[in-house]
Structure formats: structure tokens, C-alpha cells
Amino acid sequence: MNVAYLSIGSNIGDRLYHLTEAVRALHSHDGIIVTSVSSIYETAPVGFTDQADFLNMVVCVETALTAQVLLEECQKVEHGLGRVRDVRWGPRTADLDILLYNSESIETENLIVPHPRMYERAFVLIPLLEIAPLKASAVKDTGVVLWKKVNGVNDLLREGE
Template sequence: MNTAYISIGSNIGDRLHHLKEAVRALHAHERAEVTEVSSIYETAPVGYTDQADFLNLVVCVKTLLDPYELLAACQHIENDLGRVREIRWGPRTVDLDILLYNNDNIEAENLLVPHPRMGERAFVLVPLLEITPTIEHPVTGIPFAKEVPDDTGVVLWKKVTGVEQLL
């Protein structure tokens, strides 16, 4: 069984609905199970800033999918929930990013794991550390808790105490 951590974000329409639907779809996959979910955080956009604030969370998934199959499943969920890619880092109904997959270091054309920018993004690290506070970067061995950038823009939006709250 593999363990993956996936960041989910939304800033178009009913953001909470999109997050819940993404978690439900991951959990409903016959070869994956969402075992942990962080609280939901609201954050300002990064990169392209002329857009609405995001709701973000991180889930832990136990899966029999290999990383490329998991990526395909995430992209399928994005498409089913109306994701349109017009502007890099632009507005989206939902975005699923594989942050970590076991302790693997994957450098492929369509998949980089650990996610290459996760250490720069408090909106990823704050929820990740909520569900796994001692996790370390699989390549450097440095605890992610020592790498959190300024997190003042990451605001707790809804406390989540279990996966069932989002299913």
C-alpha cells in the first residue's frame, strides 16, 4: 500500500462544495482511500494574484495506484469538476497536486514529486503539517516544519476533525 499526500484547492464558485467533491471522488476510487484530511484554510492567490482567495486542504491517501495512475485520477477529478486551464496559476474550480508519494523522488515530464514548490507555499505546508507534523522532505531529510515560510496569510477557515466531515 502506498501513501500519498495531495493538496486540494478551489477559488471559483462554491469552493467548499468543490473541495468536498474532490475528497469524495478520491475516497470513492476503488484503489484509493482518503485516511486523513486537514482543516480548510483560506489563502490569497500565489503567482497570478488578480483572482479570488482560495480554500485549501491536504489529504492523506492510501492507494494501490502507482504515482502516474494517481496523477491521472487527480486530473480526471479536476476535469469532472470543471477545471479549465487558461492562465497558469489562474482561477480554478479545483486543483489537486500530488505533494508526496511514499518517500519517492520522481522526476518525469508530467510529474515531479516531491512537489517542487511545496516548500515555498505555506498554504500547502500548514495543512500538511496539521495531519503529519513530523514529516520530512524525502530527498533532503529536513523536517518540513523547519521550512514553513511566512504563514500569516494562511487563515483557518473551517476546523475539520475527521474524513467523514468531508464525505
């Protein structure tokens, strides 16, 4: 079984709903088990800054899927939640990124693992460190505010009911 860490973000519409439904879709997939979820953090946008703030979280999954197939499933979840890719780093209902996949380094045309910008983004590192303490000397948390503490997968999935 493979272990992967995914970041999930949303800044359009009901942001909490989109995060919850993304986790629900992953967890209901036959080849993916969501084993832990971080709390939810609110952050200002990066790159294209003229847009609403994001809610962000990180989830850990166990999966029988290859990294490439996991990426395809993440993109299906995004599409199912109405993701439209028209502006780079623009507003989105759901954004799922593979941060880590086992201890592998992967570089293909459409997938780089570890995620190439994750160490530059506190909104990724802080929730990642919450569920997977890594060897890191310091994480700057400027601009990242705890929005909602989540106590496990079931707690989050009950949010949407």
C-alpha cells in the first residue's frame, strides 16, 4: 500500500463544502483510504492575488493506485466539484495536489513529487506538519490562520450532512 499526502484548497462558493466533498470523494474511491486529515486553515491567495481567501487542508491517504493514477483521480474530483482551469493560480472550487507519494521523487510531464512549491507555502506546510511531523527546522506561518480544528476523517465528513 502506498502512502500519499494531498493538499486540498477552495476559494469559490461554499469552501467548506468543497473541501468536505473532496475528502468524501477520495474516501469513497475503492483504491483510496483517507487515514487522516489536518485542521482547516484560511489563507490569502498566492500568485494571482485579486481573489477570495482560500480554505486549505492536507489529507493522508493509503492507496493501491500509482502516483499517476492518483493524480487522475484527484483531477476527476476537481472536475466533479466544478473546477475550471482558465486562470493560472486563479479562483477554484477545489484544488487537489499530490505533495508526497511514499518517499519517491517523480518527475513526469504533468506530475512532480515532492510538490515543487510546497516548501515555499506555509498554507501547505502547516497542515502537513500537523498530521505528519517532518524534519523541518522552522515554518513561517505568517498569513495562515486556523479556521476550523478537525478531529479526524469522520468529524470532517459529518460537516456536510
